Amino acid sequence: MRTRSALAIGVVCLLALAGCTASPGPATPPGVSENGVTDTSALVEAHTEALxxxxxxxxxxxxxxxxxxxxxxxxxRTWKIDGTETLRGSVVSSTNVTGAAPEPYRQxxxxxxVWRRGRTTVERVEANGSVTEREVDFLNTSVKLNPVLxxxxxxxxxxxxNTSVDRVSRDGRELYRVDASxxxxxxxxxxxxxxFVDSDGVVREIQTSRTVRYRTGPRRIxxxxxxxxxxxxxxDRPTWVSSSADDSSP
Structure with missing residues (x-):
């Protein structure tokens, strides 16, 4: 009887240990804990390093x-970036205006x-039924890593x-949702x-909302x-960009 009791106790202990050593969820991203954001710089650097x-x-x-x-x-806006060798990238932006918007917005x-390879950057603007294309300084465009990231x-x-962190599943991927006021x-x-951040620190999605005070009144953005x-x-190089621009030196 004592032997059977000892075996039963041993089985219970093993089951308990198995439960305690079950696979944990994904590690929290750098700079993020289960309770909030602990180091924004660490999160930004991990996000940058990964991309x-x-x-x-x-x-x-x-x-x-x-x-x-x-x-x-x-x-x-849609950016496409490839930083594997010489930085290549593009951005396409379009604007839609409704209602009694001020003239600068309607214009x-x-x-x-915009297409960029290295420092060579070409811009194409479509407005009022006409198209203009020109070379521009890459510093004056948004095809740069900091704004794109x-x-x-x-x-x-x-x-x-105030911040809160929750573990969620989106598109089959385990992510951390960070909500902040x-x-x-x-x-x-x-x-x-x-x-929405993965365990490596890549910020997969950002949603922001704020009220901004203008001289003509508040606007929600x-x-x-x-x-x-x-x-x-x-x-890929857009069809409107000449092959010489794509083949130019970085």
Missing amino acids: QSTSFTVRSTRTMRSTDPAFAVTTN QPERRS QRQTIYDLTTSS LNDTGVTTNASMTL TQRIRITDIGTTAV
């Missing part, structure tokens, strides 16, 4: 709404495209007053941010940014 030498696609939709006068301006081009947007976490400033109020196709994005 700066590979290819990826970024899609952004930004909408600004005003109630007096009533109008909305929506800008869509924006319907479509703007959304580093400054992520750094806004340093102004957060941002502090008011002299021009912005009711600001919030949501990030929302934005959604998604980073996809990491390592599989093809950055």
Whole structure:
């Protein structure tokens, strides 16, 4: 009887140990704990390190709404970046305006495209039924790693007053959802941010919302940014760019 009792106790102990050593969930991203963001710089650097030498696609939709006068301006941008060797990238942006928007917004081009290889950068603007193309200084475009990686947007976490972290599953991938309320400033109020981050620190999606004070009244600005196709994005030369631009030296 004692032998059977000892065996039974041993089995129970083994089962308990097996439960205690079950596979844990994915590690929290650098700079993030189960309780909040502990080091924004560590998160930004991990995000940068993971993406700066590979290819990826970024899609952004930004909408600004005003109630007096009533109008909305929506800008869509798609970046494609390949940093495996000489930096190659493109961005295509389009703007849609509805309502009684001020003249500067209604005069924006319907479509703007930029192609870059190394320092060689070409821009194409489509507006009012006409098309213009020209070489531009790459420093004056958004086809640069810092803006494409959304580093400054992520750094806004340093102004957060309250954050929460939850583990979620999206598209078959385990991610960490970071929700943050941002502090008011002299021009912005009711600001919030949501990030979806993988365990390596890659920020896969950013959602922001804030009210911005303008001289003509407050406007609500929302934005959604998604980073996809990491390592599989093809950055091909657009047909409107001459082959000489693509073959130019970095």
